Amino acid sequence: MEIIIQPDAAEASRVAARIVARLVGDKPHAVLGFATGNTPLQLYRELVRLRREEELDFSGVTTFNLDEYVGIAPAHPSSFHSYMWAHLFSHINVPKQRIHIPDGLTADIPATCRHYEQAIRSAGGIDIQILGIGTNGHIGFNEPTSSLSSRTRIKTLTEESRKHTAAGFGGTGGVPTHVITMGLGTIIDSRMCLLLAFGKKKARAVARAIEGPVTAMVPGSVLQMHPRTVAVLDREAASELEMADYYTWVYDHKPDWQRY
Numbered sequence: 001m002e003i004i005i006q007p008d009a010a011e012a013s014r015v016a017a018r019i020v021a022r023l024v025g026d027k028p029h030a031v032l033g034f035a036t037g038n039t040p041l042q043l044y045r046e047l048v049r050l051r052r053e054e055e056l057d058f059s060g061v062t063t064f065n066l067d068e069y070v071g072i073a074p075a076h077p078s079s080f081h082s083y084m085w086a087h088l089f090s091h092i093n094v095p096k097q098r099i100h101i102p103d104g105l106t107a108d109i110p111a112t113c114r115h116y117e118q119a120i121r122s123a124g125g126i127d128i129q130i131l132g133i134g135t136n137g138h139i140g141f142n143e144p145t146s147s148l149s150s151r152t153r154i155k156t157l158t159e160e161s162r163k164h165t166a167a168g169f170g171g172t173g174g175v176p177t178h179v180i181t182m183g184l185g186t187i188i189d190s191r192m193c194l195l196l197a198f199g200k201k202k203a204r205a206v207a208r209a210i211e212g213p214v215t216a217m218v219p220g221s222v223l224q225m226h227p228r229t230v231a232v233l234d235r236e237a238a239s240e241l242e243m244a245d246y247y248t249w250v251y252d253h254k255p256d257w258q259r260y
C-alpha cells in the first residue's frame with residue numbers, strides 16, 4: 001500500500017483530487033466510485049473547483065456510490081443521494097443517467113444488490129474507489145466481521161455508526177438500522193482504492209487497517225490484499241502508524257514520473 005502523509009486535510013484532499021483529476025484526464029470514460037461522510041468533502045470541493053476553473057470534464061464518466069440507507073428516500077436531507085447532489089453532482093457535468101447510488105427504497109433488496117453488481121460489471125469495473133474509514137475500521141458500511149469477499153448486500157449498522165450520523169436523523173433513534181453497501185469483495189475489485197482519513201480520532205483505525213493483521217474485525221484491513229491502494233492521511237490520522245517516517249521518506253523520494 002502506498003501511504004501519503006500530508007500536514008493537514010486540505011493538503012491531503014488536494015493530493016487526492018490530483019489523483020482523480022489525472023485519471024479523468026487520461027481516461028475520459030473512467031468509472032469513479034464515491035464515498036460519503038465528512039472525510040471526502042474537501043476532495044469534492046476541489047473537484048468542483050477543477051471543473052469550474054480548469055474545465056475538468058466529467059461528461060464521459062460513470063459513477064457508483066458505496067452505500068445508501070434502507071428505507072430512506074433519495075430526497076431525504078440525510079440520504080447519501082442528497083449528500084452527493086449537494087456536494088458534487090450538481091456542480092460537475094456528470095450525466096445523470098450514469099450516476100449510480102443504491103436504492104434505499106427498493107422492495108426487493110437482494111435483486112437491487114445483484115443489479116448493482118451487474119451495473120458495475122457492465123460499466124467495465126470501477127477504476128478508482130474513494131474510501132473513508134469508520135472509527136471501528138469499516139469501509140463503505142462493511143461493519144466488523146463483514147466477509148472479506150462480500151458483495152453488495154444489506155448490512156445492519158453498529159450502534160457506533162448510528163451515533164456517528166445521529167445529527168442528520170434527529171438522534172440515534174432516528175438513524176436507519178440497515179443499509180445497502182458494496183461488499184469488501186466489490187471494493188477490492190476496483191482497479192485502484194483511494195483511502196482518505198483525517199484527524200486524531202481515525203488514528204487507531206488507520207493503524208489497524210494499514211499495519212495490523214488482515215481481519216474481518218477491521219474491514220479496512222482488506223485493502224492490504226489490494227494491489228493498488230493509496231492512503232492519503234493527515235498527520236493526526238497517521239499518528240499511530242509505526243512506519244510513518246518510512247512512508248514520508250518514500251513519498252519524498254518518489255521518482256518524478258511517479259508523482260501526483
Ligand code: GLP
Pocket residue numbers: 035036037038039040066067131132133134135139140141161164
Ligand atoms: C460512513 C460511511 C463511510 C465513511 C465512514 C466515515 O458512515 N458509510 O463510507 O467512510 O462512515 O465517516 P466520516 O468520513 O464522516 O468520518
